[in-house]
Amino acid sequence: xxxxxxxxxxxxxxxxxxxxxxxxxxxxxxxxxxxxxxxxxxxxxxxxxxxxxxxxxxxxxxxxxxxxxxxxxxxxxxxxxxxxxxxxxxxxxxxxxxxxxxxxxxxxxxxxxxxxxxxxxxxxxxxxxxxxxxxxxxxxxxxxxxxxxxxxxxxxxxxxxxxxxxxxxxxxxxxxxxxxxxxxxxxxxxxxxxxxxxxxxxxxxxxxxxxxxxxxxxxxxxxxxxxxxxxxxxxxxxxxxxxxxxxxxxxxxxxxxxxxxxxxxxxxxxxxxxxxxxxxxxxxxxxxxxxxxxxxxxxxxxxxxxxxxxxxxxxxxxxxxxxxxxxxxxxxxxxxxxxxx
Amino acid sequence: xxxxxxxxxxxxxxxxxxxxxxxxxxxxxxxxxxxxxxxxxxxxxxxxxxxxxxxxxxxxxxxxxxxxxxxxxxxxxxxx
Numbered sequence: 001x002x003x004x005x006x007x008x009x010x011x012x013x014x015x016x017x018x019x020x021x022x023x024x025x026x027x028x029x030x031x032x033x034x035x036x037x038x039x040x041x042x043x044x045x046x047x048x049x050x051x052x053x054x055x056x057x058x059x060x061x062x063x064x065x066x067x068x069x070x071x072x073x074x075x076x077x078x079x080x081x082x083x084x085x086x087x088x089x090x091x092x093x094x095x096x097x098x099x100x101x102x103x104x105x106x107x108x109x110x111x112x113x114x115x116x117x118x119x120x121x122x123x124x125x126x127x128x129x130x131x132x133x134x135x136x137x138x139x140x141x142x143x144x145x146x147x148x149x150x151x152x153x154x155x156x157x158x159x160x161x162x163x164x165x166x167x168x169x170x171x172x173x174x175x176x177x178x179x180x181x182x183x184x185x186x187x188x189x190x191x192x193x194x195x196x197x198x199x200x201x202x203x204x205x206x207x208x209x210x211x212x213x214x215x216x217x218x219x220x221x222x223x224x225x226x227x228x229x230x231x232x233x234x235x236x237x238x239x240x241x242x243x244x245x246x247x248x249x250x251x252x253x254x255x256x257x258x259x260x261x262x263x264x265x266x267x268x269x270x271x272x273x274x275x276x277x278x279x280x281x282x283x284x285x286x287x288x289x290x291x292x293x294x295x296x297x298x299x300x301x302x303x304x305x306x307x308x309x310x311x312x313x314x315x316x317x318x319x320x321x322x323x324x325x326x327x328x329x330x331x332x333x334x335x336x337x338x339x340x341x
Numbered sequence: 342x343x344x345x346x347x348x349x350x351x352x353x354x355x356x357x358x359x360x361x362x363x364x365x366x367x368x369x370x371x372x373x374x375x376x377x378x379x380x381x382x383x384x385x386x387x388x389x390x391x392x393x394x395x396x397x398x399x400x401x402x403x404x405x406x407x408x409x410x411x412x413x414x415x416x417x418x419x420x421x
Contacts, residue, residue, distance in 0.1 A: 033389045035403075036389050036390075
């Protein structure tokens with residue numbers, strides 16, 4: 001499938017807050033088994049915007065996104081004045097209002113531009129890419145920023161008594177991390193010169209129970225004893241690999257690409273161990289896997305940008321890459337295809 | 342400190358019930374995880390920690406992850 005007009009990715013920028021937090025650090029803090037985290041989760045390090053021992057917020061989501069976006073603009077051949085819109089995908093905005101994207105624009109020094117914020121889980125970065133691409137393809141804009149980021153540590157409270165915490169609660173501490181990423185999109189090849197050949201973003205959750213829920217609390221219900229972040233880990237383990245394979249073949253079909261043509265594969269980034277298993281099931285031996293979650297933790301909407309950053313270090317002219325993402329909250333299939341010009 | 346030999350299968354079943362909140366019948370301890378609908382691999386996080394505290398010995402996590410029943414986990418955690 002050929003989508004016209006063509007939209008290009010000129011650059012990426014990423015931001016991981018503070019120093020890497022190791023499994024030994026977390027095992028000590030949680031009273032959990034370090035080897036279990038290592039073997040079962042397979043994630044070695046992650047970064048947190050919040051100091052988990054003191055609870056102090058060191059960086060907001062807007063701070064992380066603005067840093068990533070500024071880096072993306074610097075890395076492109078564009079000036080800030082060329083940025084005509086900003087789209088942010090996140091599951092963890094700093095406040096419900098103003099939308100965090102506006103603080104990001106403010107920190108960047110942007111004004112008089114349209115801003116969009118997509119409330120979304122792991123598919124948010126792809127949704128931002130989809131919307132950014134559509135805006136440019138419409139002919140109304142020539143270049144803009146797409147941003148994704150999450151501050152999952154908002155829900156990780158080491159101050160409370162965790163001895164009675166459910167396993168599904170404890171696992172969040174070892175799965176997640178914080179971070180942000182951004183990309184500059186353009187209507188003509190510039191900078192990295194990567195063509196965005198295709199973007200998939202589709203809700204497939206009709207009648208399906210959510211695999212992941214993040215609550216939010218207001219004054220009237222803030223004392224409810226609800227778990228803020230819950231996952232149906234079993235459903236995720238069973239369904240995400242199946243959906244990932246379906247997405248891979250759907251994307252290849254849409255693009256009229258064969259699996260043999262793929263140089264790189266960017267699989268869903270759930271945890272080091274689950275991503276390894278999914279990559280095995282995707283079974284594209286000719287493609288180099290580009291993953292980051294074992295080092296970055298699952299930082300939601302930052303992940304695709306962190307993967308693209310690693311991809312651009314390797315990708316040469318004419319090479320093709322395919323990214324697969326699954327949002328297990330209400331089961332969204334997502335992915336995109338890139339080709340370096 | 343509790344010695345490993347003192348930690349019986351019955352103690353282990355009690356740990357599973359108390360720490361994981363799983364309503365495990367005695368005869369279910371050897372059941373395959375596929376026949377234990379309440380079982381979730383996430384339970385291992387708490388179970389490994391609880392069993393290590395009870396026995397005073399590290400649990401071989403890599404092999405435990407391959408186990409197909411609670412009894413197999415017990416046998417790995419408390420070798421005969």
